[in-house]
Structure formats: structure tokens, C-alpha cells
Amino acid sequence: MATQETVEHKYVYAFAEGNKDLKELLGGKGANLAEMTNLGLPVPPGFTITTEACKAYLATGEEPDGLAGQIAAHLASLEQAMGKRLGDPEDPLLVSVRSGAKFSMPGMMETVLNVGLNDRSVQGLARQAGGADQQATGGADRFAWDSYRRLIQMFGKTVCEVPGEEFEHALDDAKRAKGTGNDLDLDADDLRGLVDAYKKIFFKHTGREFPQEPREQLDLAIRAVFESWNAERAVLYRRQERIPADLGTAVNVVAMVFGNLGPDSGTGVAFTRDPASGAQGIYGDYLANAQGEDVVAGIRNTVPLQELERLDKKSYDELLGIMARLEGHYKDLCDIEFTIERGKLWMLQTRVGKRTAAAAFVIAGQLVDEGLIDLDEALHRVNGAQLAQLMFPRFRLDHEFQPVAKGIGASPGAASGKVVFTSARAVELAAEGESVILVRRETNPDDLNGMIAAQGILTSRGGKTSHAAVVARGMGKTCVSGADEIDVNVPQRRFVVGGQTVVEGDIVSIDGTTGKVYLGEVPVMPSEVVQYFEGSLDPEHVDNALVRAVHRIMSHADARRRLAVRTNADTGADAARARRFGAEGIGLCRTEHMFLGDRRELVERLILARDNAEREAALAALLPLQRADFEEIFREMDGMPVTVRLIDPPLHEFLPPLEQLAVNVAVAQERGEDVAQEEALLAAVRRMHEENPMLGLRGVRLGLVIPGLFAMQVRAIAEAAVTVTRSGAVARPEIMVPLVGAVQELETVRAEAEKIIAEVVGDSGVEVLIGTMIEVPRAALTAGQIAEAAQFFSFGTNDLTQMGWGFSRDDVEGAFFWRYLELGIFGISPFESIDRDGVGRLVRIAAEEGRAARPELKLGVCGEHGGDPESVHFFHEVGLDYVSCSPFRVPVARLEAGRAAVQTDGSDSR
Numbered sequence: 001m002a003t004q005e006t007v008e009h010k011y012v013y014a015f016a017e018g019n020k021d022l023k024e025l026l027g028g029k030g031a032n033l034a035e036m037t038n039l040g041l042p043v044p045p046g047f048t049i050t051t052e053a054c055k056a057y058l059a060t061g062e063e064p065d066g067l068a069g070q071i072a073a074h075l076a077s078l079e080q081a082m083g084k085r086l087g088d089p090e091d092p093l094l095v096s097v098r099s100g101a102k103f104s105m106p107g108m109m110e111t112v113l114n115v116g117l118n119d120r121s122v123q124g125l126a127r128q129a130g131g132a133d134q135q136a137t138g139g140a141d142r143f144a145w146d147s148y149r150r151l152i153q154m155f156g157k158t159v160c161e162v163p164g165e166e167f168e169h170a171l172d173d174a175k176r177a178k179g180t181g182n183d184l185d186l187d188a189d190d191l192r193g194l195v196d197a198y199k200k201i202f203f204k205h206t207g208r209e210f211p212q213e214p215r216e217q218l219d220l221a222i223r224a225v226f227e228s229w230n231a232e233r234a235v236l237y238r239r240q241e242r243i244p245a246d247l248g249t250a251v252n253v254v255a256m257v258f259g260n261l262g263p264d265s266g267t268g269v270a271f272t273r274d275p276a277s278g279a280q281g282i283y284g285d286y287l288a289n290a291q292g293e294d295v296v297a298g299i300r301n302t303v304p305l306q307e308l309e310r311l312d313k314k315s316y317d318e319l320l321g322i323m324a325r326l327e328g329h330y331k332d333l334c335d336i337e338f339t340i341e342r343g344k345l346w347m348l349q350t351r352v353g354k355r356t357a358a359a360a361f362v363i364a365g366q367l368v369d370e371g372l373i374d375l376d377e378a379l380h381r382v383n384g385a386q387l388a389q390l391m392f393p394r395f396r397l398d399h400e401f402q403p404v405a406k407g408i409g410a411s412p413g414a415a416s417g418k419v420v421f422t423s424a425r426a427v428e429l430a431a432e433g434e435s436v437i438l439v440r441r442e443t444n445p446d447d448l449n450g451m452i453a454a455q456g457i458l459t460s461r462g463g464k465t466s467h468a469a470v471v472a473r474g475m476g477k478t479c480v481s482g483a484d485e486i487d488v489n490v491p492q493r494r495f496v497v498g499g500q501t502v503v504e505g506d507i508v509s510i511d512g513t514t515g516k517v518y519l520g521e522v523p524v525m526p527s528e529v530v531q532y533f534e535g536s537l538d539p540e541h542v543d544n545a546l547v548r549a550v551h552r553i554m555s556h557a558d559a560r561r562r563l564a565v566r567t568n569a570d571t572g573a574d575a576a577r578a579r580r581f582g583a584e585g586i587g588l589c590r591t592e593h594m595f596l597g598d599r600r601e602l603v604e605r606l607i608l609a610r611d612n613a614e615r616e617a618a619l620a621a622l623l624p625l626q627r628a629d630f631e632e633i634f635r636e637m638d639g640m641p642v643t644v645r646l647i648d649p650p651l652h653e654f655l656p657p658l659e660q661l662a663v664n665v666a667v668a669q670e671r672g673e674d675v676a677q678e679e680a681l682l683a684a685v686r687r688m689h690e691e692n693p694m695l696g697l698r699g700v701r702l703g704l705v706i707p708g709l710f711a712m713q714v715r716a717i718a719e720a721a722v723t724v725t726r727s728g729a730v731a732r733p734e735i736m737v738p739l740v741g742a743v744q745e746l747e748t749v750r751a752e753a754e755k756i757i758a759e760v761v762g763d764s765g766v767e768v769l770i771g772t773m774i775e776v777p778r779a780a781l782t783a784g785q786i787a788e789a790a791q792f793f794s795f796g797t798n799d800l801t802q803m804g805w806g807f808s809r810d811d812v813e814g815a816f817f818w819r820y821l822e823l824g825i826f827g828i829s830p831f832e833s834i835d836r837d838g839v840g841r842l843v844r845i846a847a848e849e850g851r852a853a854r855p856e857l858k859l860g861v862c863g864e865h866g867g868d869p870e871s872v873h874f875f876h877e878v879g880l881d882y883v884s885c886s887p888f889r890v891p892v893a894r895l896e897a898g899r900a901a902v903q904t905d906g907s908d909s910r
């Protein structure tokens, strides 16, 4: 006999062996089934095959060594626990085979139910389901054959890639032959006939008979679940939700329980609080005499869970008890799936439930009140993306707008757009820049592309837990589901509501909070959260649970965060708004934005000046304008630092377009007009023309080439600061030099600036700092030298990304990033979220070497990444002093900076 020399890798866990913290290995569903089993809740027995087994299978195309044996052993225990054998002709054990990844991916991967049924065991199932009750035998036969046809259908489609519509057509044919439109009118004989038809379809597409051997069914179903990890829709969903591609899915093999055994059976989904608003209570949907997938798929309309109290009080009370227990145990909103089989309650799933952004804040606040979590934990329970969502506007409604239908507010927000009926059309129109509302009877996972492209989703069927609702909430998309007054006709691309016909391209507006649907475009109003940030809603006095929760959590984030948050603003109005949003200074005032409109011509004159006199005249005209700009900003930011960046336009933005000018001159010459001046202009523009303006004469280079330009700006800044300070406010200017790559560039600018500052400031008490942007890779790599001449660094991560990757920032995202995302070269554009490994490394090196050379060096970031949640965490880790972002992102950055400060265990609040 061979002895086992090495310890075999464990790929299969009985539910009793797992727990909720093993999500990485057992997937969310498996880990939570284990947790519920260990809590003693009524979970059907089963086992979980690990994500490691899936990864091994996906890597090699074969089940790893030892897996088959471990499955056999666990199956034997399961059979023993149930007192039945898989596929036994007399009294068969049936199992479900379900996917379950670390992060929930609703409907994206495969499930096969009723595994173990074959031509013989279907008879046994009918006998067992009928029991002693003769009257039920007809129903039991029907139930058994219906279960068998569902197995062939699901197995055929998922495991063997038989086109699903062939089964649908055969089902339609059977109903037509019977003269009915309802599945429930098909009797046992009809379904037996349907099983034959399904088997023929199966044979036609696979060249083999439907497998009769239960273990073979099981093994093939497990394989199909493994493979569904890489199905197109799953890949797309992961990319959208930023779920890593290499986690794999676990597979749960669970003894089947049946919700479709008659009126005393049923199935449902429930939440321990309202996942839309966060309100306390029991929320859910129940469907009597149905199998689990029917609820989630939104195929039949459900009843509110409270109805169950009337239908089956014992199960209802037991369910409520379990729900309270789960909430206390998980210390969070739980969502559950359950089945009642002939009056016996079974828990099929639980997890910490997805929720809307508003509910996330409200629930976190409630849980603190209830003493279940502390405020640090509350910060884990929300995130910046949710806060950003709450800052979206809502509809402004007056009597003019009457809803034409009301469905369920499945995912909040306000969306208007052109009606489309197919995913493909949604994608097409969105690519042309149109806002679209995807209208369907119900969505299914194949609609994912269209849902991503659409502004909002409207369905005529399905509840809060339908596919459309769950997926839309996860994406933060506005969704109204179950608007059943709407009669949707997809082939004709129209819907009818209240006698009116709406065709593709008409505009509708949907409110995902109230569930109301309007014809035409409804104007929008700001969110309450924005009103709170603006100071027009006082959280102490307003009766609004959301505003109070946001206030409380934001206050805690502010108390905990180490990073300061500044804003990018170059007008007084933006500065004022950002300050109300909590900005603690300006991190980037882009002065080139002050030269647009009327002033453009002055800059053009300056750049093209033929002699000193022309140049000085242009500068003299600019100086008072600039001084007034800065005075306004310093006044708004009284007492706070204001980083003013010296001018940094790519040159072409200020020059007339070369081709246009050349054509004008040629036409004028042709007409014999006097074009001496235009010719001189054309010659100058030709001289200055650049092939790569973003790598050309901009930033510090421009300042060094055009005498007096930076000097004028420095003078305007210093004079404005003195004026404001003399008027009783406090101006704290920080002059920032852009695009520095070598310390010598900075030293040259600095020497001139210091002279002017000393001259202007005198004894006014104004202090002006001089620093630089770090946005050229060479600057990052020579930060130690540059720090000798800089009092602060601000990372310009836009240019640092552009030059670090060699990606033209104005072109690449639209041109080819789709392919890079598809190939997984990166999961998100590096212009959106900092590339930690590459560009982030440059930041890290510069921060370390800069501080080593000058310990008091102030460090910040003012590229777009300063307001990106993920990136804020990175800047916290690197030890920057502040992030700076656009005014609207200031609250998001404050929240994320707070979360970064308490997030020491790397946990994920997804």
C-alpha cells in the first residue's frame, strides 16, 4: 500500500471548517455560509471548493491533484448528513453548484441547480416530493419534471454552451401547444415532453447525450463555475468595480432545498435595513412557490416580505430573529437569501449588504448610536466615491412636471436622456456623447455594457433586488425598477405609458430616489449634502438623517486626518466655494487661466514682441490686471496659504493657429492687399512653432526666455499681498515655479524673484515662500539638489504621469487606453489614479531626498490625483503635508484623508 508522503493541499472545506474571515479563500458566499453554520443557523449542509483550486485550474486547464478525492470525501459526508445519495434513483440527494468570489459580483458568474437528476432519479424525486399525500402526487410529478428540465437547461447553457434561446423557444412551443402563456399551466406530461425536447437540443449542440452520471454532472458543473470567472461579462464587471482579476472564484456545493414545492414553500431576499435610505426596519421581497433564482431575476413580481407574516407566521418570526442576530453579529446591514421548504426555513446566503451612498452614511451613523461600532470604524464604512455621488444634483420639480409612472427607487440620483431599448444602442449613442436611459422589461447580465454606457436604467419589472437594481446600485447609476405602468416593446423600440407612446430617441427623466418617471427633461437642483457643505443647511437643526450623518463622519475625518486639504482655484468665486467646502488653502492657482478672453491678445503681444519697448508695454498693461486677480484671491483666502504658480501655458495656446494665419496671408496677398504686418506675425509664429508644445517652451523655460514675464507676476503677487495685509487681512503667498527639471533653472528664477520681493514687501510683514513643482522626472530624481533652492515642492502628477509614461496627456485616454484596460496593463487610467509603482515611485524618491536635504520642506500634490480617493491614500502613506484638488473634490479628499489615517489594517470597505 502506498503511504502518503506529503501533506495534501486542502482544496475543500466543509461549512463547519470555515468562517467569515476566510473570504479570500472561500469566497464571500462560502465564508458566510460557514459563519452561519457555526452560529447554528439553519443552513443546508454543503462544502466549499477554494479559490486556490479555481486558480490552479485556470492556470493549467486541469483540476489540481487531490481535488477529485477531496470532493468525493466531502460528498460522502454530505450524503451521510442528509441520509441520501447523490442521484439515488429512489431518493436522490440533489445539490446546487454556485460561484462565490471574494467580492460579490451579482449574476456575473454561473450557478447550476438540481445537479444529480437523471432519467431514473427524476422518478424517485417525484415519489419523495409526493410523500404519502396522494393528492400531491400530480404536483410532485410536475415538480420533479420541472426540476429536471431546469437542470438540462441550466447545465446545457452554462456547462456546454448550448444557446439559451433554443431552450426558451422549446418552452414557448410547449406553452403554445397548450394554449397558455404561463409556465405554471404546463403539467407533468407537458414537462416530460419538454425534457425530451431539451435533450434533443442538448444532443444537437454537443454531439452527446445529456450526462446521466451524477458525479460527472457535478464535476462538469464545478469546472463551468471555475471557467465563468473569465467570462466576458465577469471580466467587464471586475474592471468596472475595480476588482482584481486574479482572485478566482470559490465553488459552493450545497444540498438543494426547494421553494417550489407548493404554497407552503417559497423563497425570498431580505435586508436588515433599507439599502436605499438606511432607514431601520425589515425590507425584502418574497415569492411563494418559487425557486431562488426567480426572485433575483425579477421574472415574477414579488410581494413585500411583511406578507410572509400572514402566509407563514412561524417562519416569519424565525427569520426576523435570525436577521436581528446576523446584524448584531456582523455589526452591519446584512442581506440574506432564504428558502422555505414546506414550512421549514433555510438560510441560503448572507453578506454585508450593498447599499446606496446615502444609506452607507446613515447606517454608519446609526451603528455608532447603537454602540455597535465606533467613529473610526464608521469611517471604514463609507468612502469618497459615495460622498461624491451624494453631491450630484437632484431634480427640481414644480407643478409642470407630473410623473407618468412610478416604479421602485432602486438606485438614487436624477438622470435625463434619450430612450434606448438595447445595450448596443446605448453604447452607440453614448459614444456620440449623448445621455441615454436604457429601458428594458428587466435587465440581465448581458446588458452590462449598456448599463455602463447609460445615464440611467428604467425597467418595468423587478424589485429592489432585481438584477438591474443590484448592479445599478453597485455602479452608482440612477435606476428605477418595476415601473409596471410602462409597457415595453423592445422589438418595436417603444414603450407605452398612460396612452402615450415613447419611441427610441425621445427624452425621459428618471428619479432613482422616488422611483418617478417623467417625460421630457426635468431641470435639476443641488444635493442637500452640497447645501450642507455650502453652509445653507445646519446639521444641528435640520431634520435630515443623511446631512447629520455626513456632518458627523466628516467632522471625525477632519479630526483624524494628517493630510491638509487645499484646492486648485484661480478665481475668487472658486476659492470662496472651496473654502466653504473645507479647503485649508490654495495648492494651485494656475495663472495662465487669468490670461484667457480679452487678455489673450496682451500675452500674444508679449510673446511676439519685436523689441524691449513692445514687451515692456505689454507687461505694464498686464501688471495691474494680475495684481487685482491676486488681491481678490488673497482676500478670499484670508489667513490661508495661497500657492500661485507662475505662468505655464503650452505656447500654442496663446498664438494664432499657424495654418489659419498662413491661409489668411495667402488670400490677402492674392487680393493684392497690404499684408506687411500679417507677414511679420506669420514669420514670428513660424519661428515659435513647436511639434511637441507640451515638451516645448512652457513653464520655467518661458520665464527664462521672455525677460520680465515672471518678474511682472512676482511683483503683482507681492504688491497684492502687501495691499491685502495693509487692509487688515492676512495674505500668505507661495510662489511656485513650474516645469523645473534642474536646480539651476530654479536658482535663476529665485534670485530675480527674491530681489523684487525684498523691494516690494519692505517692512509690511508679508512673508513670501518660493518653491517648485515636481513634474518633470528629472526633477524628482534630483530632488535633493532642487530642495536646496525650494521651500516647498508640489507634485504635478499630471505632467509627471505624462512624462513618466511618455503618454501625451491630451491624446492617449481617448485614443487607445481602452485597449490597455482590456489587456489589463492597468486597471484604471494612470491619469485618474496614481500609478504607485512607477510615477508613485518618483514621488516617493523626491519626497525622501527632498526632505533629507531640507527637513522642513513642505510637500504637497496639485495634479488631478489630489482628489482621487485611492491616490489620497498613497499620498498619506508617502508622508506629504497636503493634497490639493478642485473645489468639488475637497470634501472627498477630506474624507479619504481621514480614512487613510485610521486605515491601518489595509481592510477594504467595498
Ligand code: PEP
Binding pocket: 588, 590, 648, 775, 795, 796, 797, 798, 799, 800, 862, 863, 864
Ligand atoms: C500637473 O502637471 O500635475 C499640474 C498640476 O500642472 P498642469 O496640470 O497645469 O500642467
Ligand code: MG
Binding pocket: 775, 796, 798, 799
Ligand atoms: Mg503641469
